[in-house]
Amino acid sequence: xxxxxxxxxxxxxxxxxxxxxxxxxLVYEDRNLLIIFTQIFIFAIFAMSYDILLGFTGIISFGHAxxxxxxxYSMSIFMKRFEPEMLYVFLALIVGVFLSAIxxxxxxxxxxxxxxxxxxxxxxxxxxxxYVGAEKWRSLxxxxxxFTFRIPDFLRERVNFYLITLVLMVLVYFALKxxxxxxxxxxxxxxxxxEQRTESLGFNILYYKIIAxxxxxxxxxxxxxxxxxxxxxxxxxxFSIDITLDALLMTIIGGVxxxxxxVIGSGVIEFSHYWLTSLVKLHWIFERWIIFFGILYILTVMxxxxxxxGALTALKRKARHEKKHDQSDKMTG
Amino acid sequence: MELFFxxxxxxxxxxxxxxxxxxxxxxxxxxxxxxxxxxxGLFAWGAYGGVWIYSLTESYMIGVAGAIITGVILGFITExxxxxxxxxxxxxxxxxxxGYMLVLGELIKVVFGPNQIAxxxxxxxxxxxxIGELLIIKYRAFIIITGIFIFLIxxxxxxxxxxxxxxxxxxxxxxxxxxxGVNINKVFLYVFMTxxxxxxxxxxxxxxxxGVIHADMGMEYAILAFVVVVIGGMGNVTGSLLAAALVGISxxxxxxxxxxxxxxxxxxxxxxxLVFRPKGLFTIRG
Amino acid sequence: MMxxxxxxxxVETYIEEFHxxxxxxxxxxxxxxTVLLGRNxxxxxxxxxxxxxxxxxSKGQIFFGNEEIQTLQPYExxxxxxGYVPEDQGIFGELTxxxxxxxxxxxxxxxxxxxxxxxxxxxPDLKKFWQKQSGLLSGGQKQMLSIARAYVKNCELLLIxxxxxxxxxxxxxxxxxxxxxxxxxxxxxxxxxxxxxxxRIGDYFYIVDxxxxxxxxxxxxLIGNKELxxxxxxxx
Numbered sequence: 001x002x003x004x005x006x007x008x009x010x011x012x013x014x015x016x017x018x019x020x021x022x023x024x025x026l027v028y029e030d031r032n033l034l035i036i037f038t039q040i041f042i043f044a045i046f047a048m049s050y051d052i053l054l055g056f057t058g059i060i061s062f063g064h065a066x067x068x069x070x071x072x073y074s075m076s077i078f079m080k081r082f083e084p085e086m087l088y089v090f091l092a093l094i095v096g097v098f099l100s101a102i103x104x105x106x107x108x109x110x111x112x113x114x115x116x117x118x119x120x121x122x123x124x125x126x127x128x129x130x131y132v133g134a135e136k137w138r139s140l141x142x143x144x145x146x147f148t149f150r151i152p153d154f155l156r157e158r159v160n161f162y163l164i165t166l167v168l169m170v171l172v173y174f175a176l177k178x179x180x181x182x183x184x185x186x187x188x189x190x191x192x193x194x195e196q197r198t199e200s201l202g203f204n205i206l207y208y209k210i211i212a213x214x215x216x217x218x219x220x221x222x223x224x225x226x227x228x229x230x231x232x233x234x235x236x237x238x239f240s241i242d243i244t245l246d247a248l249l250m251t252i253i254g255g256v257x258x259x260x261x262x263v264i265g266s267g268v269i270e271f272s273h274y275w276l277t278s279l280v281k282l283h284w285i286f287e288r289w290i291i292f293f294g295i296l297y298i299l300t301v302m303x304x305x306x307x308x309x310g311a312l313t314a315l316k317r318k319a320r321h322e323k324k325h326d327q328s329d330k331m332t333g
Numbered sequence: 334m335e336l337f338f339x340x341x342x343x344x345x346x347x348x349x350x351x352x353x354x355x356x357x358x359x360x361x362x363x364x365x366x367x368x369x370x371x372x373x374g375l376f377a378w379g380a381y382g383g384v385w386i387y388s389l390t391e392s393y394m395i396g397v398a399g400a401i402i403t404g405v406i407l408g409f410i411t412e413x414x415x416x417x418x419x420x421x422x423x424x425x426x427x428x429x430x431x432g433y434m435l436v437l438g439e440l441i442k443v444v445f446g447p448n449q450i451a452x453x454x455x456x457x458x459x460x461x462x463x464i465g466e467l468l469i470i471k472y473r474a475f476i477i478i479t480g481i482f483i484f485l486i487x488x489x490x491x492x493x494x495x496x497x498x499x500x501x502x503x504x505x506x507x508x509x510x511x512x513x514g515v516n517i518n519k520v521f522l523y524v525f526m527t528x529x530x531x532x533x534x535x536x537x538x539x540x541x542x543x544g545v546i547h548a549d550m551g552m553e554y555a556i557l558a559f560v561v562v563v564i565g566g567m568g569n570v571t572g573s574l575l576a577a578a579l580v581g582i583s584x585x586x587x588x589x590x591x592x593x594x595x596x597x598x599x600x601x602x603x604x605x606x607l608v609f610r611p612k613g614l615f616t617i618r619g
Numbered sequence: 620m621m622x623x624x625x626x627x628x629x630v631e632t633y634i635e636e637f638h639x640x641x642x643x644x645x646x647x648x649x650x651x652x653t654v655l656l657g658r659n660x661x662x663x664x665x666x667x668x669x670x671x672x673x674x675x676x677s678k679g680q681i682f683f684g685n686e687e688i689q690t691l692q693p694y695e696x697x698x699x700x701x702g703y704v705p706e707d708q709g710i711f712g713e714l715t716x717x718x719x720x721x722x723x724x725x726x727x728x729x730x731x732x733x734x735x736x737x738x739x740x741x742x743p744d745l746k747k748f749w750q751k752q753s754g755l756l757s758g759g760q761k762q763m764l765s766i767a768r769a770y771v772k773n774c775e776l777l778l779i780x781x782x783x784x785x786x787x788x789x790x791x792x793x794x795x796x797x798x799x800x801x802x803x804x805x806x807x808x809x810x811x812x813x814x815x816x817x818x819r820i821g822d823y824f825y826i827v828d829x830x831x832x833x834x835x836x837x838x839x840x841l842i843g844n845k846e847l848x849x850x851x852x853x854x855x
Binding site for chain 2: 671673692693694695697698703705709711712713714718719721722723725768769772
């Protein structure tokens with residue numbers, strides 16, 4: 001009961017903040033902030049897609065950058081080879097989604113039977129394969145140097161792109177919420193909690209895991225495509241382990257298995273990134289800002305496995321508990 | 334023929350570097366089911382620590398010793414601070430070691446700066462030796478000899494000492510070995526430190542071979558070491574040696590003849606082994 | 620009355636979220652064979668594992684001699700003089716018989732060697748296959764190896780979990796005979812489904828049901844009381 005209440009509260013706050021964010025560019029003009037927010041929205045989509053795997057199905061993938069990269073390269077190559085028109089943006093999105101779905105299906109079929117360790121290891125290796133592949137296939141990707149491209153005028157308008165990514169993030173958020181509460185989503189959670197028991201109840205674990213990873217892959221691909229548009233540039237770094245690490249940091253620090261945690265994590269990390277790198281003038285160590293998050297991440301995994309969201313709900317529960325106690329004290333006293 | 338031998342030696346040298354990384358990984362996993370995703374970070378730290386001492390003392394051998402000491406110290410800290418608090422929880426372990434890998438890499442950039450550092454072999458190991466028609470690059474031969482030497486030592490310890498016996502038994506059944514009065518955590522700490530030292534040694538050996546070192550050098554080799562550990566069978570040191578030679582040599586030949594596919598073949602090998610023989614290619618156990 | 624070597628007081632154990640032991644209390648007296656009886660899934664194996672520290676007791680106390688041991692690590696408990704023969708025998712299959720024994724022996728002192736010599740007399744097969752890979756032994760030989768291994772390190776109390784499981788009747792006979800012989804040298808707690816066997820070598824019994832010790836008495840009493848057997852064990 002309480003969980004669903006907190007769930008709803010999270011969604012309501014999320015919706016309210018999102019509404020505020022829609023009017024934000026109208027009242028406050030700051031190009032930098034607009035760009036940061038756009039990044040937050042994009043990575044929120046990416047992190048939410050990762051939460052489906054880690055937080056709801058209990059799959060630890062170290063290769064999520066694969067799908068992000070596929071989306072980013074699909075978009076970039078379309079924009080470069082064809083005209084920078086909206087039609088091609090849509091086409092590129094579809095192609096990226098399609099490729100990601102196929103890759104996640106094949107990879108899932110091969111690897112999702114494996115134990116956690118092996119799966120994590122293999123996905124790490126496969127993502128690395130894509131990374132090296134992108135480096136070697138220079139005729140298409142121009143390797144680590146990458147290439148720039150033009151995008152449709154409509155998307156060049158920062159406010160437009162800001163709004164598009166914001167709306168997409170909100171849509172993905174609610175779609176995933178619905179998905180998780182559906183019978184299908186409940187099976188995923190059951191798998192996370194006890195795989196063997198779920199299997200013995202007659203569910204085909206592999207099927208559910210594959211569908212979950214296809215959905216995660218598709219969303220990651222969309223995030224990758226948006227990311228490429230936002231930079232108007234792509235290089236092999238979209239396939240790098242750093243991208244997967246971003247998803248990990250965001251979901252874990254924000255709070256695994258909550259969806260909203262991924263959004264919060266994205267906000268925290270992107271804002272801190274911006275803020276900490278601006279401190280480089282004070283001390284060079286801030287150029288290595290990610291180290292703080294690496295340490296924070298390790299501490300979170302050790303001591304707050306539920307991240308910021310988990311810590312907040314625990315605090316609130318405690319407060320409510322105390323309140324109740326006070327009341328009952330009063331009644332008896 | 335000349336080309337064949339040259340590729341063979343090239344591949345063997347790479348294979349030995351991977352093997353040194355894999356020894357630690359495979360024993361750590363075998364003993365505690367901990368898959369250390371930060372092993373590549375220890376490798377990179379070994380290279381930086383060793384190269385730093387090498388450049389200070391201008392003695393390569395002291396540099397190598399420095400790398401090993403770096404590995405031992407870092408292994409101790411890592412086990413106590415990172416691995417031990419999450420014993421028994423696989424999900425936490427996997428997540429934590431990857432995050433730790435990130436921290437180790439960033440720490441290198443903080444301590445030694447973000448740029449590549451050039452390294453060259455010591456005077457004695459520069460150039461090549463001629464055996465008949467064959468031209469063998471000295472440093473590669475040095476790596477191969479070191480690798481085999483380390484294998485022999487590790488193998489001797491495993492087969493002929495009490496601690497080796499305990500490690501072998503622990504790999505098979507870590508619960509039973511505790512019920513027989515062995516403090517497995519202490520044994521594991523030693524194994525982890527040894528593994529870290531060998532990873533560091535591997536990094537140091539690679540440094541003059543590759544010519545430069547950089548903070549992210551660990552990842553590629555760590556992935557190859559994963560491949561080797563899987564093919565060789567978790568906990569199987571001899572299997573790792575064979576697999577490392579296989580991966581190194583096939584990598585060298587593929588890189589020469591079909592460079593586009595060189596990494597893909599190794600990966601494919603791992604996928605096939607994992608899907609069809611998850612206990613490795615060289616295990617007899619059913 | 621002989622002195623108590625091991626004593627459990629209201630021990631409770633969880634495995635994951637399952638409340639397996641809900642109140643186990645019993646004593647094992649020095650020099651006796653104490654048998655834990657009960658249906659499958661009653662919690663007998665978990666009781667042994669909890670004594671050994673392999674599962675942690677969440678409540679209650681376990682005394683070994685005068686010492687509380689429920690918070691100790693398995694290796695510490697083992698080193699206090701407890702030997703464990705698990706249900707699956709826990710043989711290191713890739714090691715030889717010799718290595719299996721050597722890994723358990725703290726040192727090659729005269730006492731341990733004496734014990735080794737004695738146990739090899741009881742299990743001559745082990746001597747015969749001294750250098751053989753233990754995974755290739757027969758089921759009965761593995762059981763003997765497991766018992767011998769637990770015994771050679773200074774072992775005051777031996778916990779043996781279902782030694783008859785999966786063995787041919789004639790082999791069971793042999794294993795039980797050797798346990799009988801070991802009675803003079805060490806105290807034994809035996810978990811056994813095979814009532815015939817248990818009744819022959821047991822001195823005292825406890826019945827475990829749904830994680831609780833529900834009945835206890837002298838073995839003689841149970842042998843003579845058909846009603847009791849039917850009620851608690853479902854056997855006549």
